[in-house]
Amino acid sequence: MLKLTWDPAWMNPFESHWSIIEKIKYANAITSLDFVRLYGTRNFKGKLRNQHKGLFHFIGIDHNLLFESISTDLSRHTEYYLNKMTGMFSWVKTDRLLRKEFSFCDDCLSMGYHSLFHQFIFLNKCPFHLSPLSNSCKYCGGMFSCDKHNHKSKNGFQCSCSNYFVEPKFNTWSDWQMNLTIKNTLVERWVTMDLNAYNRINKSFFYVPALINMDAPLQFLLDFGNKRS
Numbered sequence: 199m200l201k202l203t204w205d206p207a208w209m210n211p212f213e214s215h216w217s218i219i220e221k222i223k224y225a226n227a228i229t230s231l232d233f234v235r236l237y238g239t240r241n242f243k244g245k246l247r248n249q250h251k252g253l254f255h256f257i258g259i260d261h262n263l264l265f266e267s268i269s270t271d272l273s274r275h276t277e278y279y280l281n282k283m284t285g286m287f288s289w290v291k292t293d294r295l296l297r298k299e300f301s302f303c304d305d306c307l308s309m310g311y312h313s314l315f316h317q318f319i320f321l322n323k324c325p326f327h328l329s330p331l332s333n334s335c336k337y338c339g340g341m342f343s344c345d346k347h348n349h350k351s352k353n354g355f356q357c358s359c360s361n362y363f364v365e366p367k368f369n370t371w372s373d374w375q376m377n378l379t380i381k382n383t384l385v386e387r388w389v390t391m392d393l394n395a396y397n398r399i400n401k402s403f404f405y406v407p408a409l410i411n412m413d414a415p416l417q418f419l420l421d422f423g424n425k426r427s
């Protein structure tokens with residue numbers, strides 16, 4: 199059985215699946231192609247399945263095999279935080295609440311961290327640094343869909359043009375263990391809302407395109423959830 203260099207302490211709250219896989223690639227000096235050859239699931243002809251929605255759900259990855267190599271259940275970690283961020287939207291599929299194009303915060307990504315918040319359609323700024331999000335490579339201008347995890351031979355945190363999306367500022371792997379504080383108070387209130395507010399939002403219906411057009415959809419939903427009846 200193949201053992202990979204990995205420490206579960208490198209995973210941070212609200213870290214995306216993509217981010218964790220980039221860390222595995224980086225720490226073990228393997229490319230995306232190596233990774234899917236090792237852990238990708240195959241069809242009956244032995245061909246690799248498409249890494250469909252690779253950024254959000256690890257679909258197309260053999261979880262048992264990966265678990266044996268790193269002794270960590272990655273999907274449990276991210277599903278927990280994904281649920282904390284979007285679990286109250288029971289009437290819409292989670293994927294519709296996440297941007298299809300890869301978006302990132304330069305400050306976060308320079309430390310090897312990409313957050314589920316960066317993909318959340320109701321946020322345009324990083325809740326940790328309050329800086330606007332980027333969605334294209336500074337070198338090739340490419341934008342990337344999260345629908346497919348490509349099989350190209352790129353290393354951890356690199357764009358398919360083989361430049362880093364953001365030049366890494368971490369010096370050792372222990373730098374990956376971060377203590378990020380949510381500075382956006384609205385987002386902080388969103389992920390710590392009480393059960394009453396959660397259930398109230400959960401049992402109602404909102405039209406997502408209308409929410410997107412609002413100035414502060416999370417504020418609107420929190421007000422709705424906390425309204426005294």
Ligand SMILES: [Zn+2]
Binds near residue numbers: 303305306307325328
């Ligand atoms: Zn950030």
Ligand SMILES: [Zn+2]
Binds near residue numbers: 358
């Ligand atoms: Zn590029």
